[in-house]
Amino acid sequence: MDSFNDTAQQVVANTSATFIDLIGDLKQADLTNALLHLSLIWQNVTGWQIFFTLLISAISYDQIMYQLRKGAIAGPRFKFWPFMGPFLESMDPKFEEYKAKWASGPLSCVSIFHKFVVIVSNRDLARKALQSPRYAKPCVVDVAQKILRPTNWVFLDGKAHVDYRKGLNPLFSKKALEVYIPQQEKVMDRYLNKFVELSKNGPVIFFHEFREYMCAISLKTFCGDYITDDQIRAVADSYYRVTAALELVNFPIILPYTKPWYGRKIADETMQVFAGCAQMAKDRMAAGGTPNCVMDNWVTSMLNSQKDGNKGTFIREFSNKEISEAVFTFLFAAQDASSSLCCWLFQIVADRPDVLKKIREEQLRVREGDPSKPLTLDLIDKMEYTYMVVKEALRIRPPVLMVPYLVKKNYPISENYTVPKGAMVIPTLYPALHDPEVYDDPDEFVPERWVKGGKADLAKKNWLVFGAGTHVCLGQTYVMTSFTAWIGKAIMFTDFKHKVTPDSEKIKVFATIFPKDDLFMEFKKREDPSKI
Numbered sequence: 001m002d003s004f005n006d007t008a009q010q011v012v013a014n015t016s017a018t019f020i021d022l023i024g025d026l027k028q029a030d031l032t033n034a035l036l037h038l039s040l041i042w043q044n045v046t047g048w049q050i051f052f053t054l055l056i057s058a059i060s061y062d063q064i065m066y067q068l069r070k071g072a073i074a075g076p077r078f079k080f081w082p083f084m085g086p087f088l089e090s091m092d093p094k095f096e097e098y099k100a101k102w103a104s105g106p107l108s109c110v111s112i113f114h115k116f117v118v119i120v121s122n123r124d125l126a127r128k129a130l131q132s133p134r135y136a137k138p139c140v141v142d143v144a145q146k147i148l149r150p151t152n153w154v155f156l157d158g159k160a161h162v163d164y165r166k167g168l169n170p171l172f173s174k175k176a177l178e179v180y181i182p183q184q185e186k187v188m189d190r191y192l193n194k195f196v197e198l199s200k201n202g203p204v205i206f207f208h209e210f211r212e213y214m215c216a217i218s219l220k221t222f223c224g225d226y227i228t229d230d231q232i233r234a235v236a237d238s239y240y241r242v243t244a245a246l247e248l249v250n251f252p253i254i255l256p257y258t259k260p261w262y263g264r265k266i267a268d269e270t271m272q273v274f275a276g277c278a279q280m281a282k283d284r285m286a287a288g289g290t291p292n293c294v295m296d297n298w299v300t301s302m303l304n305s306q307k308d309g310n311k312g313t314f315i316r317e318f319s320n321k322e323i324s325e326a327v328f329t330f331l332f333a334a335q336d337a338s339s340s341l342c343c344w345l346f347q348i349v350a351d352r353p354d355v356l357k358k359i360r361e362e363q364l365r366v367r368e369g370d371p372s373k374p375l376t377l378d379l380i381d382k383m384e385y386t387y388m389v390v391k392e393a394l395r396i397r398p399p400v401l402m403v404p405y406l407v408k409k410n411y412p413i414s415e416n417y418t419v420p421k422g423a424m425v426i427p428t429l430y431p432a433l434h435d436p437e438v439y440d441d442p443d444e445f446v447p448e449r450w451v452k453g454g455k456a457d458l459a460k461k462n463w464l465v466f467g468a469g470t471h472v473c474l475g476q477t478y479v480m481t482s483f484t485a486w487i488g489k490a491i492m493f494t495d496f497k498h499k500v501t502p503d504s505e506k507i508k509v510f511a512t513i514f515p516k517d518d519l520f521m522e523f524k525k526r527e528d529p530s531k532i
């Protein structure tokens, strides 16, 4: 510190000499005194004083910027924890705290580590935020790029994203789903048997079982028979590490044996499996095989595109690596949200014998009394009541509560407020789906509210379960179709019961939402599925 002060004194003396030359003798004495005075002050400044001055300036800057960005919208008056803001709360989010935040105003804010976040809880503004690609793009936590690989299509923005998406949409169209149903039905049968066996001694926790089932059915749909049962089991066992790695804040580099390290390792291994499957799909489709999974459909479109001289919709050649990355994003997007829906759907239906009975009646009716009739798209389309049950489960317990977007340029979201560039804007989905103006008794489970032409059905703007705009969920039709089939089959072939605990109706937030007690269930095989 002493040599630092000597140097500073020297600089002040030199500067003083230069000034004196410039302004002449008249003010020479005054200036010399002032500069010497300053140099004395500087001489007595300690390292700690400099540190605290800088710290207080930074805290003040952070507080002032928070006030300026906040403007008149709802949010804490000051940042109680300097810089950090409510970071610790965000590490362990509580559903009730989210609800309180949404209720605080149509636009509200928080600031975490100088990151300014605007939460949008009004239906129209939330929809608007989802549909403003000029101003905002989906925001992923930093570590997601490292895990999903930076070249992954999900990180594309604007036209590049729209063009890529056009190529993917047909893979999840209704026509394409028809192709996947036989594969899916095999997985459903296998897991129903497994669930019966697993809970033969009474109710057990089903949170992990349903997650495994969702992983298995997704992988079979995406990769067909190219993926082995052992590979499916390995991915299902370890995939939770990918979710666990996606924390809001992580160390900038991936250190061995940390959560992100395991997350990336599992992602790399899974993508290698997918790349192998992609090659097998290319070989089998080139040899004239019949498509039965997403990869087959993708490869077939590529081959057709080459054959017809690019006259139809042009699908370019995709490498195995590209296919593996894209399929990993399907799994990534599907796994948590679908597991959430699966848990709530089974809990809700098990707790309502009247709903269960109606589903069973419908399942037998559409199969004309023959439970062994294989699933087809036509059959699923006839399951109107079962479909409404799935839709109502999604409304009352929407798996995705909020979708974070990053603001690319100052975004005038309302007449009175502009979200600053660089901030995060987070449209919320839950409030629109519990809007009492559209859904009478919004906290009641009423599948009948979804009859065609009814109030809920007509309020299309409120249906934000799958987002809206250019990034709207790629798998939404797939979700509705496969869950309608799944709950229908489960009800026809098993009697399942939910063990209600004090935490059953409480909501745990883990990427998406789950019953807080992790869901205790038991399944019994029905001896005669042709009976109601």
Ligand code: HEM
Residues within 6 Å of the ligand: 130, 138, 154, 165, 172, 329, 330, 331, 333, 334, 337, 338, 341, 398, 399, 400, 403, 464, 465, 466, 467, 468, 469, 470, 471, 472, 473, 474, 475, 476, 478, 479
């Ligand atoms: C209950 C299940 C699901 C729910 C509630 C759900 C919900 C969502 C939501 C809210 C978004 C963000 C939309 C936006 O930003 O506007 C999204 C995006 C996405 N979802 Fe789903 N999803 C589900 C299942 C699936 C499945 C099974 C797939 C499989 C293909 C899938 C694939 C995707 C993809 C690829 C995106 C990103 C689309 C893009 O950026 O263009 N999702 N989903």
